[in-house]
Amino acid sequence: MLPSDPLRRVLVVDLARRRFTVEDRPDLFEAGLGGAGVAIRLLEEECPSGADPLGPENPVILAVGPLVGLFPLASKTVAMFKSPHTGNLGESHAGGRSAVAIRMAGYGAIVLRGASSTPVYVVVDGDDVYFRDASALWGMRSAYTVGRVIRERERGAGMRTIIRIGRAGERMVTYACVTTETYRHFGRLGLGAVFGSKKLKGLVVAGKRSLPVSNPRLYRETYDTVFRAAVDSPLMQKYHELGTAMNVLPLDAIGALPTRNLKSGRFEGAETISGESLAANYLGRRVACAHCPVACIHLAALRLPYPNDPYFYKTVMLGYDHEPIYAMGSMLGIASVPGMLQLIDEAEAVGLDVMSTGVVLAWATEALERGIISLQETDGLALTWGDWETYIEAVRRIVDPPNDFYRALGRGVEHAASLYGGANFALAFGGNEMAGYHTGPAAYLTYLTGARHSHLDSAGYSLDQRAASRGEMLTPEGVADALRAEEEWRQVLASLVVCFFARGVYTPEFVERALAVVGIERSADDLARLGADALRRKHAFKTREGFDPARLRIPDRILETPSPLGAVDREFLERAIAQFFRGE
Amino acid sequence: MPNRLSVIDVDRCVGCQSCMFACARRLGEGGLASACIGVRSAGGIRRGFVVVVCRACPDPPCARVCPTDALVLRPPGGVRLRAELCIGCGNCVQACPFGAVFWDARQHKPQICVYCGYCARYCPYDVLALEEVPDVAQ
Ligand code: SF4
Ligand code: SF4
Numbered sequence: 001m002l003p004s005d006p007l008r009r010v011l012v013v014d015l016a017r018r019r020f021t022v023e024d025r026p027d028l029f030e031a032g033l034g035g036a037g038v039a040i041r042l043l044e045e046e047c048p049s050g051a052d053p054l055g056p057e058n059p060v061i062l063a064v065g066p067l068v069g070l071f072p073l074a075s076k077t078v079a080m081f082k083s084p085h086t087g088n089l090g091e092s093h094a095g096g097r098s099a100v101a102i103r104m105a106g107y108g109a110i111v112l113r114g115a116s117s118t119p120v121y122v123v124v125d126g127d128d129v130y131f132r133d134a135s136a137l138w139g140m141r142s143a144y145t146v147g148r149v150i151r152e153r154e155r156g157a158g159m160r161t162i163i164r165i166g167r168a169g170e171r172m173v174t175y176a177c178v179t180t181e182t183y184r185h186f187g188r189l190g191l192g193a194v195f196g197s198k199k200l201k202g203l204v205v206a207g208k209r210s211l212p213v214s215n216p217r218l219y220r221e222t223y224d225t226v227f228r229a230a231v232d233s234p235l236m237q238k239y240h241e242l243g244t245a246m247n248v249l250p251l252d253a254i255g256a257l258p259t260r261n262l263k264s265g266r267f268e269g270a271e272t273i274s275g276e277s278l279a280a281n282y283l284g285r286r287v288a289c290a291h292c293p294v295a296c297i298h299l300a301a302l303r304l305p306y307p308n309d310p311y312f313y314k315t316v317m318l319g320y321d322h323e324p325i326y327a328m329g330s331m332l333g334i335a336s337v338p339g340m341l342q343l344i345d346e347a348e349a350v351g352l353d354v355m356s357t358g359v360v361l362a363w364a365t366e367a368l369e370r371g372i373i374s375l376q377e378t379d380g381l382a383l384t385w386g387d388w389e390t391y392i393e394a395v396r397r398i399v400d401p402p403n404d405f406y407r408a409l410g411r412g413v414e415h416a417a418s419l420y421g422g423a424n425f426a427l428a429f430g431g432n433e434m435a436g437y438h439t440g441p442a443a444y445l446t447y448l449t450g451a452r453h454s455h456l457d458s459a460g461y462s463l464d465q466r467a468a469s470r471g472e473m474l475t476p477e478g479v480a481d482a483l484r485a486e487e488e489w490r491q492v493l494a495s496l497v498v499c500f501f502a503r504g505v506y507t508p509e510f511v512e513r514a515l516a517v518v519g520i521e522r523s524a525d526d527l528a529r530l531g532a533d534a535l536r537r538k539h540a541f542k543t544r545e546g547f548d549p550a551r552l553r554i555p556d557r558i559l560e561t562p563s564p565l566g567a568v569d570r571e572f573l574e575r576a577i578a579q580f581f582r583g584e
Numbered sequence: 585m586p587n588r589l590s591v592i593d594v595d596r597c598v599g600c601q602s603c604m605f606a607c608a609r610r611l612g613e614g615g616l617a618s619a620c621i622g623v624r625s626a627g628g629i630r631r632g633f634v635v636v637v638c639r640a641c642p643d644p645p646c647a648r649v650c651p652t653d654a655l656v657l658r659p660p661g662g663v664r665l666r667a668e669l670c671i672g673c674g675n676c677v678q679a680c681p682f683g684a685v686f687w688d689a690r691q692h693k694p695q696i697c698v699y700c701g702y703c704a705r706y707c708p709y710d711v712l713a714l715e716e717v718p719d720v721a722q
Contacts, residue, residue, distance in 0.1 A: 069605075069614050069615045069616070070614035070615075072602065072605075100601075100616075103615075104615060104616060147628075148628060151627075151628065158616060158617075159601075159616060181629055182628065182629055182630065183629060208615075208616055208617050208689075209615050209616070209617050210608060210613040210614065210615040210616070210617040210618055211613065211614030211615040212613070212614070213612065213613065213614055216612025216613075217612075219609065219612065219614070220609060220612075223609060227602075227706065231708050285630075285632060286598050287598050287599050287629055288598040288599055288600035288601075289600075290599075290600070290601050291600065291601055291602065291605055292600050293600050293602050293706075293708040294600075295598035295599075295600055295708075295709075299630065317630035
């Protein structure tokens with residue numbers, strides 16, 4: 001690291017005492033590079049064993065990396081905390097402007113400690129930190145409004161991020177998200193609830209500075225290589241044109257689009273809610289995270305009439321991606337685009353993770369259908385596939401629960417099924433609700449073995465799809481080893497906080513070159529070791545907090561609905577899990 | 585003929601800020617402190633973006649308010665900073681109606697576009713272009 005690089009500075013904010021300190025920690029960044037590699041070390045230091053995830057002892061760590069502010073697509077902030085949703089590792093990544101803003105404010109990481117006694121939002125403006133009263137913002141119906149109020153009130157110079165929670169976070173729904181720049185999220189594993197438990201409504205970070213490089217010419221040349229690769233690659237082009245929603249139709253075609261709580265892998269409304277149809281009929285604007293030329297964020301413009309005022313309309317701009325389309329579309333049998341978008345809008349306004357919300361509602365619908373629960377539990381809501389208006393009502397009840405049933409739904413489908421039954425169709429893995437890929441065993445193995453139980457941990461879905469298209473046979477050991485290798489390499493990317501969509505551009509060789517520009521010497525072998533080490537540390541944290549791979553639950557539903565690779569086999573999954581965690 | 589930077593179609597802007605980073609990189613640095621171009625949301629990202637560039641005015645207000653004539657006119661439009669004359673008063677920043685005079689907070693000097701077009705080469709969506717400015721005097 002170059003001596004004048006501010007990356008090594010860690011801002012520690014004590015919410016209970018409303019004070020802050022800056023610690024010089026070159027050791028952390030030396031060992032872990034940044035992002036996930038640094039955050040896991042800070043989590044080890046800060047989070048006591050057995051911590052209550054919603055207690056003041058649970059820290060929130062935000063970390064960025066050495067390439068942020070220097071290279072395109074190094075655009076993510078890694079958040080780590082103990083998850084109130086799974087009870088072990090909480091890790092979530094978000095882009096927007098968050099990473100560049102933290103770097104421009106002059107920090108490599110921010111630690112949020114303790115809990116405030118009254119609602120606050122924290123403003124970090126370069127070297128200054130302010131604790132602002134947020135009692136008037138607490139309880140506001142819409143997280144959009146909260147973002148607007150803070151944006152208009154705060155005038156931090158330079159690059160600025162506004163990170164905030166909605167009411168779901170305040171109410172500590174265990175899958176409440178944290179939103180940044182309206183359209184990006186620390187979506188999964190309940191960071192929003194942890195913010196809520198700290199009475200922390202938001203965090204604004206702003207700054208402007210220059211960053212040193214070892215050699216300006218080398219910098220410009222290396223930059224051009226990655227910039228051209230990003231702009232010219234056909235994959236990036238697709239992310240720009242259709243966004244991740246490009247996946248809807250191909251997945252449906254092979255029977256891998258989870259539909260109606262995965263009773264099927266095909267959705268008759270797929271065409272309507274596809275990326276192509278949304279782009280043709282609703283796309284209003286594309287936007288990018290800071291320093292990302294790809295611009296994969298797609299906003300739909302939805303024009304809505306007011307029911308009782310003739311010729312009175314409002315136009316809302318809503319972000320869409322494959323995952324929200326799956327979770328609030330096919331998974332709930334919703335084929336109406338305006339309906340699906342309004343349901344997404346409601347989840348956004350209250351600040352819920354759309355993926356978990358969709359899976360929870362899908363389970364509740366099937367539970368009602370099967371008579372496991374009745375209208376008494378649902379507070380009179382006849383949850384029915386496709387009925388988005390009723391689902392919007394249900395989302396409101398998850399945030400303001402009228403009874404124990406909705407309180408249970410607010411803790412996720414694993415928890416709800418443990419109380420009401422129906423575990424065989426409760427689609428959570430390691431406690432986290434599934435993503436929108438029913439491609440075969442490798443996808444499920446990613447959900448099961450991934451340290452975050454996220455589809456992005458090791459992208460098994462792409463392994464399945466490759467095997468299906470090439471007619472290859474997967475073996476449990478082969479899949480386990482491939483997923484482990486992929487997850488280890490993704491720790492390197494997550495430590496550099498490079499967007500996973502750019503993984504084809506950020507090859508080990510290129511990472512080596514880019515790091516040289518910032519005065520960091522790491523060989524491809526060093527990087528591989530770093531990735532393996534970060535993953536081991538995450539597993540150690542999970543184990544310490546009670547995670548046991550032998551107790552991973554495999555719901556029958558995923559075995560019953562045929563995947564493109566045929567029926568998924570329980571024994572295959574179990575053997576692969578054992579292989580994945582062998583020696584740990 | 586002299587050049588100036590021009591915003592061709594701001595509605596194509598995705599807010600990636602590649603242009604801002606390019607302007608700083610032109611000087612061999614990372615980060616944003618030296619950027620002479622600014623991209624911000626037009627009151628929330630849902631409304632799109634504002635791209636602030638120096639318009640190379642033929643009669644630039646920034647030069648008119650400079651007490652030491654440190655901003656020298658560049659025919660047919662725009663200015664060039666003579667840093668050795670600048671006393672860091674910041675009048676020029678106030679005078680530009682577009683906010684296109686940026687400020688170097690370390691040196692306490694304005695940062696003004698030199699119309700090199702480096703940023704435009706990194707705009708992936710053809711928002712920016714370097715244009716030739718016809719000389720009105722001719
Ligand atoms: S034209 Fe040159 S100086 Fe002006 S904003 Fe672009 S890169 Fe900066
Ligand atoms: S590079 Fe182009 S698209 Fe990106 S922010 Fe600048 S003007 Fe907008």
